[in-house]
Amino acid sequence: MPRNTSTSADVNDARNELAARLRELRRAGGLTGQQLAVSLSWQPSKVSKIEHAKQTPTDDDIRAWCRGVDAEQEIESLLAALHTLETRHAEWRRLLRGGLASYQEHHARDDDLGTIFRAFCPVFVPGLFQTPEYARSRFIESARQFGHRQDIDSAVAARMQRQEILSRPGKKFRIVITEATLLYTLCPPEVMLDQVGRLISLSMLPNIRLGVIPFETFSPIAPQHGFWIRDADLVTVETFSAELNLAQPPEIELYTKVFESLALTADHDRKARALLDRALETIAARIRVRSEQS
Incomplete structure (x- = not known):
């Protein structure tokens, strides 16, 4: 099997495509990156990072961008593209924002x-085959990287509950x-x-x-x-x-x-x-x- 090129390449392509669409809308609106940044009260570097796929925009960024370049009709389409990207490439820090237990409950619904x-x-x-103490070891490692040490017990309980499936x-x-x-x-x-x-x-x-x-x-x-x-x-x-x-x-x-x-x-x-x-x-x-x- 080739390296993880098909997965990472597809995600990068989607991110670059979103950035390109935003850049084209800004140009079609007759604005430079500096002008758009000033109109939105952003740092100029933020516009550049978004247009070069170095920073993923938020929902509010998309809405502000489209209003700033007079392209509000593109908001829903761009938000859909952003949400698809977020679903395909979900960073752990965002996934675990609600805690380790919350993420287990999310997976239980998917199950x-x-x-x-x-x-x-x-x-x-x-995970579905883990004992409570093995699961605890896995969550402790995750907590070392991303925090959320306070809900390890709840995360173990949630993983054990998932095993009902x-x-x-x-x-x-x-x-x-x-x-x-x-x-x-x-x-x-x-x-x-x-x-x-x-x-x-x-x-x-x-x-x-x-x-x-x-x-x-x-x-x-x-x-x-x-x-x-x-x-x-x-x-x-x-x-x-x-x-x-x-x-x-x-x-x-x-x-x-x-x-x-x-x-x-x-x-x-x-x-x-x-x-x-x-x-x-x-x-x-x-x-x-x-x-x-x-």
Whole structure:
């Protein structure tokens, strides 16, 4: 699979297109950037940054811009373009503005919309499969980067509430993880021991198909990043800075092909549980070594 060019390029194209439309409206209105800035009581650098896609305008910026260049008829169209861009490239600082728990509640509403969920997770155990303490470790890391330490308990509770969907009739889950996911040291080993046990239990449910890609298995596609596919409607990719929501048919088709290729390299059922048991033994050995050294 090529690098994340199709996702980031599409978002950048949308951002540049919005900037170009605003620049054309300003020129059609017969104003220089300096003149528009003065009329709106903005710093001249703000107009330049918006026109060169270095700063994403707000709703109020769009409205003021259109009024300033006598193009109010373009407001609704430009707002729609802005909101589409924001949906496709949602920065974590904005998504988490309401707190970690609020973001989990938002995802719970999205979960209601789907029937078949497919996910590839090369680093983390997927949120819907996490134990409370593993989830707490993930939220603590997020809090270190973006704040919101005060609602970690609420976020854990909200994530556990989301997991109710796993037992809801008509919902199906196909999850592929790597063996590395089981052995990365991202939480205390005792927490990971319980987490792997949880995966073993979930792998036996009839509506869940869990695959594990062993270290020794050749993978024709490098596990560059994780993603979720909801039905055939939406692909969600999480990066360090943002959540990308991809809804274009070619993007969904690409990620579906990638998922199916990765699923073919994974072990399932008894073989997957054997890998989970192997991980349990490795983690238990780590705990023994630590105990002996203390």
